[in-house]
Amino acid sequence: GIQVEQSPPDLILQEGANSTLRCNFSDSVNNLQWFHQNPWGQLINLFYIPSGTKQNGRLSATTVATERYSLLYISSSQTTDSGVYFCAVEPGTDKLIFGTGTRLQVFP
Amino acid sequence: DTEVTQTPKHLVMGMTNKKSLKCEQHMGHRAMYWYKQKAKKPPELMFVYSYEKLSINESVPSRFSPECPNSSLLNLHLHALQPEDSALYLCASSQGDGNSNQPQHFGDGTRLSIL
Numbered sequence: 777g778i779q780v781e782q783s784p785p786d787l788i789l790q791e792g793a794n795s796t797l798r799c800n801f802s803d804s805v806n807n808l809q810w811f812h813q814n815p816w817g818q819l820i821n822l823f824y825i826p827s828g829t830k831q832n833g834r835l836s837a838t839t840v841a842t843e844r845y846s847l848l849y850i851s852s853s854q855t856t857d858s859g860v861y862f863c864a865v866e867p868g869t870d871k872l873i874f875g876t877g878t879r880l881q882v883f884p
Numbered sequence: 885d886t887e888v889t890q891t892p893k894h895l896v897m898g899m900t901n902k903k904s905l906k907c908e909q910h911m912g913h914r915a916m917y918w919y920k921q922k923a924k925k926p927p928e929l930m931f932v933y934s935y936e937k938l939s940i941n942e943s944v945p946s947r948f949s950p951e952c953p954n955s956s957l958l959n960l961h962l963h964a965l966q967p968e969d970s971a972l973y974l975c976a977s978s979q980g981d982g983n984s985n986q987p988q989h990f991g992d993g994t995r996l997s998i999l
Contacts, residue, residue: 806985807985807986807987809987809988811990816992817921817972817992817993817995818990818992818993819927819974819990819993820990821987821989821990824986824987826985862926862927864926864988866985869985870915870917870932870934870939870940870978871929871932871940872917872929872976872988873929874926874927874928875926876926877926
């Protein structure tokens with residue numbers, strides 16, 4: 777089956793720093809989503825981005841489908857950005873496969 | 885605020901108990917999903933319902949029994965669970981119709997503990 781690897785696995789930042797999270801996938805996909813899971817377990821949609829670039833406030837994402845990777849950029853990080861960031865891909869229809877996750881801690 | 889509502893938020897049950905997890909969405913989505921997430925791991929797909937019919941079962945043990953009474957509701961019936969079934973159970977829905985993919989929207993989850 778498709779493999780979805782995220783890097784780095786852990787990231788520690790001071791408030792105000794910028795970061796880039798990477799998601800590599802081993803086969804072509806129809807859908808790619810980025811999620812933030814907060815410390816309470818809530819899984820929050822960040823981007824639906826099967827290809828191209830999108831921006832939402834301090835966050836932006838780019839997916840290069842032909843090269844099988846996606847990047848999530850976080851600028852001016854805040855303590856509320858802490859949690860786990862997952863990318864998830866849909867190789868066919870309906871079956872969302874989650875990556876290994878990046879655990880982000882932002883300190884004041 | 886999530887548009888997918890899950891109840892209860894927390895559940896503690898013994899191995900001989902029978903309980904149900906409930907999920908509701910009012911976005912008119914045609915697909916609904918159950919995922920299981922163990923601590924420090926990514927969510928893993930369990931079941932998919934499309935147009936109220938079970939379309940994917942990821943070889944889930946029969947002690948987990950899904951049910952889709954109508955297009956807005958999804959239940960997960962639990963019976964004779966094991967301690968290793970303790971996890972966060974997430975429900976999701978999407979509008980994708982099998983030919984076009986759409987994002988999945990997740991509920992806040994039910995945190996299940998088996999004693």
